[in-house]
Structures are given as C-alpha cells and as structure tokens.
Amino acid sequence: MKRIGIDVGGTNTDAVLIDGEKVLSAIKFPTTSDVMQGVVNAIGHVVASQAPGSAPVDAVMIGTTHFTNAVVERARLDRIAAIRIAMPAGASLPPMVDWPDELRDAVDPLTFMVHGGHEYDGRPLVPLARDEVRDAAMKIRDAGVDSVGITALFSPLTAECELEAAEIVRSVIPNARITLSHTLGRIGLLERENVTLLNAALQGLGRKTIDAFKDALKQAGIDAPFYLTQNDGTVVLADVAAANPVYSFASGPTNSMRGAAFLTGLKEAMVIDVGGTTSDVGCLVGGFPREANNVVEVGGVRTLFRMPDLLPMALGGGTIIDPDTRKIGPRSVGYRITEKALVFGGDTLTTTDVAVAAGLVEIGDRDRVKHLDKALVADLLKRVEAMVEDGVDRMKTSAEGVQLIAVGGGAFLIPEKLKGASEVLRVEHAGVANALGAAMAQVSGEVDQVFSGMSREKAIAEAERIARARAVEAGASPDTIVTLDTEDIPIAYLPGDARRVRVRVVGDIAFMKDEQKRVAGALR
Known part of the structure; x- marks a missing residue:
C-alpha cells in the first residue's frame, strides 16, 4: 500500500512516499509561512519521481503543530463555555483557576457551576440540577457561544451527568460543539476539566485545519483518505481528529519515535529527536512512545490525559549561540535558518554553524565559518554534549546504558559517544524519521x-x-x-x-x- 507521510514542524516540513516498508522518495525543506502551500509542495516533490501509470496513493498521514502552537501563541482559539457539574462540593476552585491570564483572556470563557456529579464510590453526590444546566445553555446560546466543555465530578467512574447535560445543551443549542471530560481525561477534576476546555477552544481550529488539508490534498491531485497523527504514535481519521485536536498536541516527537523504531527495528530504546528549534528525548516501550503517568503542562495549563513522556530541550539546528557568553539557546532562528545562519550568509551564530566548522556536517558554505576559533567550537560542542547527557540521564529508569537513536534534521549535533548511552545509533532517512513514523502509523x-x-x-x-x-x-x-x-x-x-x-x-x-x-x- 502506498502512503505519504508528512510532518509539518515549526522549522521544517518533511514528507516521504512509501510502498509497504520501502521508502520511494523523501524530502525536507523549510516550513513556509503558508503552511498549506508547503504541504502541496511536499507532496509534489515526493510523487514527482513516480512513473506514469503508477499505483495511486492509498492514504496520507499528516502530523501538525497547529494545535499546540495555537495554545502557546494564545491565538486562533474559540470563545468557550465551561459547565462544571460538581456543586456543592466543587465550588472552592472555579474552572480555569490555574490558567495563565493571557490564555484565559484569549478564550473569554463563560463559566457555570451546577449541582450534580458523583462521589468516589459511584453514588450520586446530589441529583443533577437539570434546570441549572438548561439555564446555563440558554445563556450560552444568547452569548453566541457554541463551543462547550462539560465536566462532572468523578465522571470517569460514571458519565451519566455529563451525557444528560450534553443532551440538554443540544436541545437548546443544536449546533453546539460539545466536549465531555470523561472521553479525554482521567480522575482528577481540575486537570481533566483543563484538557476538556482546551479541546473545546480548539475544535473550531480543528475543523478549519482539516478542511484546509483537504483542499491542499485536492490541489496536489491526491484522492485518498487522510489521517492526523496522535500523541501515542498512532493515527486517526482526520474528521475524527477534528473533534479531539488535543490528541495531536505531541504528534511531532511521537512520529519521530515511531519512525526511529521502524528504521532500527528496535522496540525498546531511547530516542532523541533534534529539530530546528528543540530536541525531544523519549523512550520506546514495545515500539511505541512511553506514556506519561503524571501531569503534563501544555501552554502553562496542567493536564492529565494521553500524552507521551517527553523531555524537551532548547537545542536544535537553528539554536542561537551568544559568542561572548557562549550561552546556547533558548532562542532559535527557526525556519529562517537559511537566511540567518552564518553558513548561509547570515549574521547569527547557530549550532549548525558550529557543527559545520567542526566538520560534523556539510551544510551551506564552510568558508563562512573558518574564522571561528577552534577552542570556541570545541567548548560549544562539549556544552551540547553535556546538555544531551543530562537529558538522557533524566529520562532513564535504571543506571544501565541504553541504546540511543538519534533522528531529526539536527541529529548531527549528537556525539558518537555519550555517558549513560551504551550506543548511539544513526540510520538512513533519520532526517525524515518523523514523516516515516507518520506514514507507518x-x-x-x-x-x-x-x-x-x-x-x-x-x-x-x-x-x-x-x-x-x-x-x-x-x-x-x-x-x-x-x-x-x-x-x-x-x-x-x-x-x-x-x-x-x-x-x-x-x-x-x-x-x-x-x-x-x-x-x-x-x-x-
């Protein structure tokens, strides 16, 4: 079966075309300001080498940072309404109490706390106050809000209150987009409510993004179903993903981890995915990313739901270096690396420049970094090595050495030998492991x-x-x-x-x- 895998990152857009487990073509180029045109261009590149009359593409898998970026940037979010069914027990901390002010302002929430919910043993706390839910729904309708998040006390134990409240809201607002907390989060009222409301705020963007991807595929001449990649290294039909965009928050790093498993055949290993802006360290368990069992912050919001256990680091191919203080990061030139980095004629010292000066990789014009002091280059590489070793050590669960798979466009920054790693593995197509992981998902x-x-x-x-x-x-x-x-x-x-x-x-x-x-x- 022919599949196209695409990963749209903040710095690069990667694409591959595979047939079964054979890689037919691959491409990596800087992400364009017009993301959808970049997707069209990526597809055009990978299918250009196909002979006339070749079998058509069966499916397209896309990984995107759209939804994470929206939360981080506090942009493109819907106004939401929050209904918490937990009175009288859950009155002390109102919905979104722990959200950053600028994010709360961006969604401008309407919040309602109504009587109902269940005890920890499954007994009703108090009967659901249906009139209170209906009154809240009418106020939400009158305010012109159609994205609603409903959270009930201990709903993972029994979802009765959430389901009944959703019916009442739909009877008042037939076109409402409703997110129920028991479908996303786990026990823990505030964290479960947080991810529910983030999802509600993103559903409008989810629909627009899916429609835009459909148009991009049509423009590229692809008539095949397409899927979005998820936090656990799998994919889901795009129309299903539109309803639960939070499941795609960490799809980029997990795509790379699944790609690393595919390229090496390993099911138990550590993976470091070095992009243009950041690196993510994670662990493969059974060929899939290890899942986090604790609270994960997204854009400053505490959540507890299906997320990979990752350690992000401010280290990438475009990471900016201060030549005076020798500080590495956290800022990056991102997708403007071909304009800003020294090897491309720019005026900003980046980690890529240091790697080129050290002979680790051939990118751009090496003559432009010949002036860099060898002692400075060596010291900066040692600092990078220390950052990576610290990341590996923090993610390990035992003192034994682990196999470390280096993938991503900036994998050349990872040293051949590291403390805590029994072996550093480099494989063909490592630079597009994220797109391969998407295609194989x-x-x-x-x-x-x-x-x-x-x-x-x-x-x-x-x-x-x-x-x-x-x-x-x-x-x-x-x-x-x-x-x-x-x-x-x-x-x-x-x-x-x-x-x-x-x-x-x-x-x-x-x-x-x-x-x-x-x-x-x-x-x-």
Missing part, C-alpha cells in the same frame, strides 16, 4: 476508566470492547486489531469490586473504501 483505541459491579474478567472484556470500538471509529480495520497493553488496578475503597482498567489496542488502517463504508455502517 497504525490506528489505536484506548479506554481508561473505573468499572464496578462486575468481575475482573468482565471489566477487562468490557474495556477491550470499548477500546476496539474506538479504534474502528478512528479508522482501523476490525480484523487486524490486537491488544497492545492491559492494566487493571483494584480500588479498595470503592464497593462492588471496583477497579480502574486501562486497555490500549492498535490495528492497521482500513484502506479499502468499501471496508471504510462497512465500518461506518457498523458504527451507526
């Missing part, structure tokens, strides 16, 4: 919730059923779905043999259009 389904009133076996079976259904909805072929991992934790203080069950499944993409129609029919 499978489709996942996950459930993480509390089940009670049933045996352990039935709880796990029900969790697997839900996870498989979510994978099919995301675009997986039902016959190929396998369980990746299962975890269940008994909760002693809850009645009814309660336990938290987490199941993740993966499956191959349902490429055939008739199969996709069959899947869609089964979901109705």
